[in-house]
Amino acid sequence: DSGVTQTPKHLITATGQRVTLRCSPRSGDLSVYWYQQSLDQGLQFLIQYYNGEERAKGNILERFSAQQFPDLHSELNLSSLELGDSALYFCASSPNSQGENTEAFFGQGTRLTVV
Amino acid sequence: GQNIDQPTEMTATEGAIVQINCTYQTSGFNGLFWYQQHAGEAPTFLSYNVLDGLEEKGRFSSFLSRSKGYSYLLLKELQMKDSASYLCAVRGLTGGGNKLTFGTGTQLKVEL
Numbered sequence A: 001d002s003g004v005t006q007t008p009k010h011l012i013t014a015t016g017q018r019v020t021l022r023c024s025p026r027s028g029d030l031s032v033y034w035y036q037q038s039l040d041q042g043l044q045f046l047i048q049y050y051n052g053e054e055r056a057k058g059n060i061l062e063r064f065s066a067q068q069f070p071d072l073h074s075e076l077n078l079s080s081l082e083l084g085d086s087a088l089y090f091c092a093s094s095p096n097s098q099g100e101n102t103e104a105f106f107g108q109g110t111r112l113t114v115v
Numbered sequence B: 001g002q003n004i005d006q007p008t009e010m011t012a013t014e015g016a017i018v019q020i021n022c023t024y025q026t027s028g029f030n031g032l033f034w035y036q037q038h039a040g041e042a043p044t045f046l047s048y049n050v051l052d053g054l055e056e057k058g059r060f061s062s063f064l065s066r067s068k069g070y071s072y073l074l075l076k077e078l079q080m081k082d083s084a085s086y087l088c089a090v091r092g093l094t095g096g097g098n099k100l101t102f103g104t105g106t107q108l109k110v111e112l
Helices: none
Strands: A005-007 A010-013 A019-024 A031-037 A043-050 A053-057 A064-068 A074-078 A087-094 A110-114 B003-005 B009-013 B018-025 B029-037 B044-049 B053-057 B060-065 B070-075 B084-094 B097-102 B106-111
Touching: A005 A087, A010 A019, A019 A087, A019 A110, A031 A074, A043 A064, A043 A074, A043 B097, A053 B097, A074 A087, B003 B084, B009 B018, B018 B029, B018 B084, B018 B106, B029 B060, B029 B070, B029 B097, B044 B053, B044 B060, B044 B070, B070 B084
Parallel strands: A010 A110, B009 B106
Antiparallel strands: A005 A019, A019 A074, A031 A043, A031 A087, A043 A053, A064 A074, A087 A110, B003 B018, B018 B070, B029 B044, B029 B084, B053 B060, B060 B070, B084 B097, B084 B106
């Protein structure tokens, strides 16, 4: 158990809908990262938050947004869902932003299926 | 930007040694990580290199050459449970944050 909690574990929804994925980082970790992993692709970095502020952005679609709350949990919002958004969404956390000698610990992921 | 290359697949025999290579191009290099991922599960941390040289951790070792943009993961005494995807990831500093960019992974199959 990495200490990173993601809910829900599975989500099935229709095209055009909006969903929210939730992540609780390890106790004491200030940084949260979101990744998307499709069947035919590797882990794609979406966005990083540190202590409530956005710090780094990857290939995140405009239909997607995220935030980190004062209690450090984070939510990833996916809207106007398309079939191609079906993927595993991972959250990871690490103690600090520029992370000296610290790895990121991953949650178990949310499997999103858009039908 | 960051570009990471690693072989797509490798096969090895139980009890043997296998080396998985990774080459990368990045700006603001701040460390290279190796993760193991079983299908449908979360990646789990294996090793970390930020300085040149070899880091050994039990059956796993990882090597880094920053000047060559090259790393490898060495797995010794292979076991069937080592069959998994091995992900090379590079951390690059971007402003006040850092991006951990992953390669597409090397699918290792361990056979009897």
